Amino acid sequence: MKRASPTRQRLxxxxxxxxxxxxxxxxxxxxxxxxxxxxxxxxxxxVWAGLIALAAWVAERRGN
Amino acid sequence: xxxxxxxxxxxxxxLGLLFAVARxxxxxxxxxxxxxxxxxxxxxxxxxxxxxxxYGSVGRATSGGLSFxxxxxxxxLMLLFVGVIVKMIRxxxxxxxxxxxDFIASRYGKSQLLAGMVTVIAVIGVVPYIALQLKAMAAxxxxxxxxxxxxxEWLGLDSTFLIAVILALFSILFGxxxxxxxxxxxxxxxxxxxxxxxxxxxxxxxxxFVTYGLFGGLGDLFQRAGRLxxxxxxxxxxxxxxxxxxxxx
Numbered sequence: 001m002k003r004a005s006p007t008r009q010r011l012x013x014x015x016x017x018x019x020x021x022x023x024x025x026x027x028x029x030x031x032x033x034x035x036x037x038x039x040x041x042x043x044x045x046x047v048w049a050g051l052i053a054l055a056a057w058v059a060e061r062r063g064n
Numbered sequence: 065x066x067x068x069x070x071x072x073x074x075x076x077x078x079l080g081l082l083f084a085v086a087r088x089x090x091x092x093x094x095x096x097x098x099x100x101x102x103x104x105x106x107x108x109x110x111x112x113x114x115x116x117x118x119y120g121s122v123g124r125a126t127s128g129g130l131s132f133x134x135x136x137x138x139x140x141l142m143l144l145f146v147g148v149i150v151k152m153i154r155x156x157x158x159x160x161x162x163x164x165x166d167f168i169a170s171r172y173g174k175s176q177l178l179a180g181m182v183t184v185i186a187v188i189g190v191v192p193y194i195a196l197q198l199k200a201m202a203a204x205x206x207x208x209x210x211x212x213x214x215x216x217e218w219l220g221l222d223s224t225f226l227i228a229v230i231l232a233l234f235s236i237l238f239g240x241x242x243x244x245x246x247x248x249x250x251x252x253x254x255x256x257x258x259x260x261x262x263x264x265x266x267x268x269x270x271x272x273f274v275t276y277g278l279f280g281g282l283g284d285l286f287q288r289a290g291r292l293x294x295x296x297x298x299x300x301x302x303x304x305x306x307x308x309x310x311x312x313x
Binding site: 012015033039044048052 | 130133134137140141142143144145146147150214283286287289
């Protein structure tokens, strides 16, 4: 079977990482607040931004 | 104050602008100088944020708190599995497939019966969704018209019907104009990308207005959110995201 390109494999791995991070058992963990912002807000938007940043890093790097 | 004619004029001008952008995109594609770059294409992906998304996601936010984010998180995750999408595009191009029904049928030995079934299921599934879109647009027009004291009909025709006719015209002119459905519709992509920029600006404007106009800035909002019993709870995610809520009118 032909393997997908490394970039696509890395992106798919990132997606598989994102699914449990954004679903239930983990999603109910953050409580309280940090710097006046509820922790669950920070967690959700942080994970989202992190996934986008990692995807951009994987997609944009060339060669190596 | 906005009068009925001004609203009609502005809507016509906006549609005209979209026509112009689509024309420009088509003309550039014909000349071999495509305007579809990675950024334009990325913007056009926001096509899934429909007119109902504006009502649906805001409605989710008022009733279910953070669960409205599912509408945006899901597609973000889906796009990470780009390998599957690229594979689907490659198969479609190789076999000149233009619809999801043909695609699924081709995976199972080009079964005509299966293709017909998928078509029927897709049509049944998409009709209520289109109805929601039209309802969202008509509701927006009616809000503006009621504000100015005029009625949302013309020659006895309902505003929803008029909107449907105009939209059908737009998609006939730019979506189905060419017989070869496998070719790229660059004008359409360009118009969708332009629309996404408009949506982005509109959402930002509403966000800034709500944060600083209706509330006392971000600190105030976070303080109020922190005082809520629990921002995320299991029952706030129980119903389908984007579905109309009984309490939202």
